[in-house]
Amino acid sequence: MKNLMPPLAIGGLLAASITSALAAEAPQKPLTVFKTVAVSASRVDQTAQRDSRSIDSVGREQLEEMQPTSVAQALKFEPNITVTGGPVPGNQSVNIRGLEGNKVLQIIDGSRVNTNFSHRPAYFLDPALLSSVDVVKGPVSSLWGSGAIGGAVSQQTITADELVTKEGIPGGFVKAGFNDNGDQLTTTAAVAGKDNTLSWLLAASYLDSGTMEQGNGDTLYGTEAENLTLLTKVDWAINESNRIGLNYRHADNEGVPPVVGSADDQLNNKDSLIERDATDKHIAVHYHYNPSSKLVKLDANAYLNDTSIEETNLNNGRDISDIETTGFSITNQAMIAGKLNLLTGIDGYKDSLDAARPDAGSGRPNPPDNAETTTVGAFFYGDYPLTDTVVIEAGARYDSFESSADGFKDNDESAVSPSLAASWQATQWANLTLRYDEAFRAADVYELFMDGTHFAFFPGGPSNVFVPNPELDPETSKNIELKGDFNFSNVFAKDQLKVVASVFENKVDDFIELSVTIPDDFPPTCFIPGMGTGCAGTSMSENVSEAKLEGFEVGAIYQLDALTASLSYGQTRGEDDQTGEDLSGIPADKWVASVDYGIWSIDTKVGFKAIKASDQDKTPSDDTQGPYKGYTTVDFYASWEPSQKTLAGVKVDITVANAFDQNYRSAWTSVFEAGRSVKLSAQYRF
Numbered sequence: 266m267k268n269l270m271p272p273l274a275i276g277g278l279l280a281a282s283i284t285s286a287l288a289a290e291a292p293q294k295p296l297t298v299f300k301t302v303a304v305s306a307s308r309v310d311q312t313a314q315r316d317s318r319s320i321d322s323v324g325r326e327q328l329e330e331m332q333p334t335s336v337a338q339a340l341k342f343e344p345n346i347t348v349t350g351g352p353v354p355g356n357q358s359v360n361i362r363g364l365e366g367n368k369v370l371q372i373i374d375g376s377r378v379n380t381n382f383s384h385r386p387a388y389f390l391d392p393a394l395l396s397s398v399d400v401v402k403g404p405v406s407s408l409w410g411s412g413a414i415g416g417a418v419s420q421q422t423i424t425a426d427e428l429v430t431k432e433g434i435p436g437g438f439v440k441a442g443f444n445d446n447g448d449q450l451t452t453t454a455a456v457a458g459k460d461n462t463l464s465w466l467l468a469a470s471y472l473d474s475g476t477m478e479q480g481n482g483d484t485l486y487g488t489e490a491e492n493l494t495l496l497t498k499v500d501w502a503i504n505e506s507n508r509i510g511l512n513y514r515h516a517d518n519e520g521v522p523p524v525v526g527s528a529d530d531q532l533n534n535k536d537s538l539i540e541r542d543a544t545d546k547h548i549a550v551h552y553h554y555n556p557s558s559k560l561v562k563l564d565a566n567a568y569l570n571d572t573s574i575e576e577t578n579l580n581n582g583r584d585i586s587d588i589e590t591t592g593f594s595i596t597n598q599a600m601i602a603g604k605l606n607l608l609t610g611i612d613g614y615k616d617s618l619d620a621a622r623p624d625a626g627s628g629r630p631n632p633p634d635n636a637e638t639t640t641v642g643a644f645f646y647g648d649y650p651l652t653d654t655v656v657i658e659a660g661a662r663y664d665s666f667e668s669s670a671d672g673f674k675d676n677d678e679s680a681v682s683p684s685l686a687a688s689w690q691a692t693q694w695a696n697l698t699l700r701y702d703e704a705f706r707a708a709d710v711y712e713l714f715m716d717g718t719h720f721a722f723f724p725g726g727p728s729n730v731f732v733p734n735p736e737l738d739p740e741t742s743k744n745i746e747l748k749g750d751f752n753f754s755n756v757f758a759k760d761q762l763k764v765v766a767s768v769f770e771n772k773v774d775d776f777i778e779l780s781v782t783i784p785d786d787f788p789p790t791c792f793i794p795g796m797g798t799g800c801a802g803t804s805m806s807e808n809v810s811e812a813k814l815e816g817f818e819v820g821a822i823y824q825l826d827a828l829t830a831s832l833s834y835g836q837t838r839g840e841d842d843q844t845g846e847d848l849s850g851i852p853a854d855k856w857v858a859s860v861d862y863g864i865w866s867i868d869t870k871v872g873f874k875a876i877k878a879s880d881q882d883k884t885p886s887d888d889t890q891g892p893y894k895g896y897t898t899v900d901f902y903a904s905w906e907p908s909q910k911t912l913a914g915v916k917v918d919i920t921v922a923n924a925f926d927q928n929y930r931s932a933w934t935s936v937f938e939a940g941r942s943v944k945l946s947a948q949y950r951f
Contacts, residue, residue, distance in 0.1 A: 313648035344818040344835030364415025389545040404704030407684035414742040425457035442946030447477035480928030480940035490520035631717025633670035636710035658686040712806040727800035760825040775808035827863035853881040881932035896929035
C-alpha cells in the first residue's frame with residue numbers, strides 16, 4: 266500500500282505551528298461539563314419530527330469515549346440498531362430494526378449518499394471527523410425519497426463553530442491514538458477560523474491498522490488497512506440575509522478485506538482476502554437565504570459524489586465499481602400565521618454506474634453498460650398546534666424515477682410517500698405520539714439489468730445465468746408507531762429521569778430478492794464443454810415477498826449530580842406474511858446498560874457500557890449458519906481533561922473495548938469479532 270503519511274504529517278506540522286504561535290493569546294478553557302451534545306439542524310429538526318420520531322443521537326463526546334473505527338461501531342449501543350458486514354471495520358454498515366443495505370438511507374452534511382455496492386463498503390467517513398450521528402428509525406421517505414424504508418443514518422462533520430472559541434483567532438486540535446489490538450495508529454488534526462463574515466476549516470485523519478485478534482487469540486484476517494480522510498469547509502456571509510459555502514471531502518481507504526463481508530467460516534482465512542482500494546470524493550456548494558420575513562428561510566444545495574472501488578480478486582482479476590451521483594436540493598421553511606410551521610422542498614439526482622468485471626463467470630452480475638438512474642421529487646411537511654397540548658403533523662412527497670442501461674428496456678416508476686402524526690402533551694411529564702409513515706425504495710440497476718453467469722459447476726460446465734428484470738416494482742413500506750416520552754424531576758433528590766418507549770409495526774411489500782432456479786435434471790449436452798450455458802437454471806431479481814417487522818424499544822437515563830446511568834432494551838421480530846417463515850437479518854434482542862461518573866476533583870470521568878445480546882434462533886429454513894448464540898460484552902472508558910491553566914486544551918481518553926476478551930459473533934455472521942482492544946488517545950485543543 267502506498268505511503269499516506271506525508272500529507273497528514275504536513276497538516277499536523279501546520280496545526281502544531283499555529284498552536285505554538287497562538288498559545289499565549291488563546292483563551293484558557295475550563296473543565297468541560299460532560300453532557301449530551303445537540304445535533305445540527307436537518308430536515309427533521311426544521312419540523313416537529315425531532316420529538317415525534319424515534320431518533321437516536323451520538324454526539325462528539327460519546328464518539329471520543331468509544332473511539333470507534335467505523336460509523337456502524339459508533340451506533341452499536343443503541344436499541345434495535347446493529348452492526349452488519351462482519352467484524353472488519355471497512356465492511357461494516359448499519360441495520361435498523363431488521364433492515365439494512367440499500368433499505369437504509371445515508372446522509373452526510375445534508376447531502377444524500379447513494380453508494381450501495383453488494384458485498385462492498387458504503388460508509389467511508391472516519392468517525393474522528395464527526396461531530397454527531399443521528400439515526401432516524403422507521404420509514405422517512407416523506408422527507409428524503411427513495412431508500413429510507415428502514416430509516417436514515419445522518420452524519421454531521423465537525424464545523425468551525427465547534428473549534429473556534431474567539432473570532433479572529435484560529436482554533437483546532439491535534440490528536441493521536443493507539444489500539445493495541447492490531448497495533449492501530451490514528452492521527453487527526455483540524456484547524457479553523459472565523460470572523461463576522463468568513464469561516465473556514467481544514468481537517469485530516471489517518472489510520473494505519475495491522476492484523477487484529479479475536480477473543481480466543483486467533484487471527485482476525487482482513488483488518489489490515491490504511492485510510493486517509495480530508496475535509497475542507499468554507500462559509501461566507503455575503504450580508505445579513507445571504508450566505509454561501511463550499512464543502513469538500515476525500516477518503517482514500519486501502520485494505521485486504523475478505524472477498525465477501527461475512528458469508529461462511531472459511532472467510533476468516535488468509536487465502537480468502539482481496540486487495541481493495543476505495544476512493545470516495547464529495548463536493549457541495551450550498552446557499553442560505555434568510556431575510557427578516559418569517560415566510561422565507563431558504564436552503565439550496567448542489568453536490569457531486571464519486572465513489573470508486575477497485576479490487577484484485579482471488580483470480581488476480583481487476584474489478585472496478587464506480588458510482589457518480591450529481592444532485593441538488595432546495596428547501597424553504599415558513600412560519601404561517603404564527604402557528605403553521607411548513608417545510609417544502611424539491612430534490613433531484615442522477616446516479617451513473619460504471620462497473621467492469623474481468624470474467625462474467627466469476628459468480629457476480631455482468632454489470633450493465635451506461636446504467637443511470639434519474640430521480641426528481643417534491644415534498645411538503647407541516648406541523649400545527651391544534652391546542653395548547655396537541656400538535657398535528659402532515660406531509661407527503663412525490664418522486665418520479667427512471668433507470669436505463671444500454672440494451673435493456675427502461676424502468677419508469679413513481680411513488681407517493683405520505684406521513685401523519687399527532688402528539689399529545691398528556692401531563693407535564695408525559696407526551697404521547699402516534700404516527701403513520703409510508704416509504705419506498707426504487708430497484709437499483711444491478712437488480713434491474715443484471716445478466717451474465719452467476720455460477721458454474723465447473724469451468725465450461727453447466728452454468729446458472731442471470732436474467733434481467735426491467736419490470737421490477739419499487740419496494741414499499743407502511744409503518745405505524747406509538748411513542749411515549751416521560752420526564753421526571755426530583756425523583757429521589759435533585760435528579761432527573763427520562764424514559765422513552767416506542768412500539769412499531771412496519772409492513773414491507775414487494776421485497777426484491779434474487780430468485781435462483783436450478784432444474785432437477787440436466788440434458789447430457791450440458792456437459793459438453795462450451796454448451797452448458799444456462800443448463801443449471803436462472804437467477805433473477807423479483808418482487809417475491811411481503812414482510813412484517815414489529816417490535817418495541819425502551820430506554821431510560823437517570824442523572825444525579827456527576828452520576829449518569831442508562832438502560833435500554835430493543836426487540837424486533839420479522840416474518841414473511843405469505844409463508845409465516847422468519848426473516849433473515851433480524852437483530853437479536855439486546856440489553857444495553859451504561860454508567861459514568863465525573864470525579865471532578867481530578868478532572869476525570871469514568872464509565873462502562875455493557876451489551877447483552879440474546880440467542881437468535883428465529884431463522885429461516887435456508888439459513889445454514891444459525892442459530893446464533895447470545896453474548897455479553899463490556900467496554901470501560903475514562904476521560905481526563907485537566908482544568909489547570911498550564912494544561913488547558915489537553916484531553917486524554919482510554920477505552921477498553923470487549924474488556925473480558927469474549928469470543929463471540931453477531932447474529933447473521935460467521936466470523937467472530939475482535940477480542941479485547943485497549944485504545945489510548947491524547948489531544949490538544951487550541
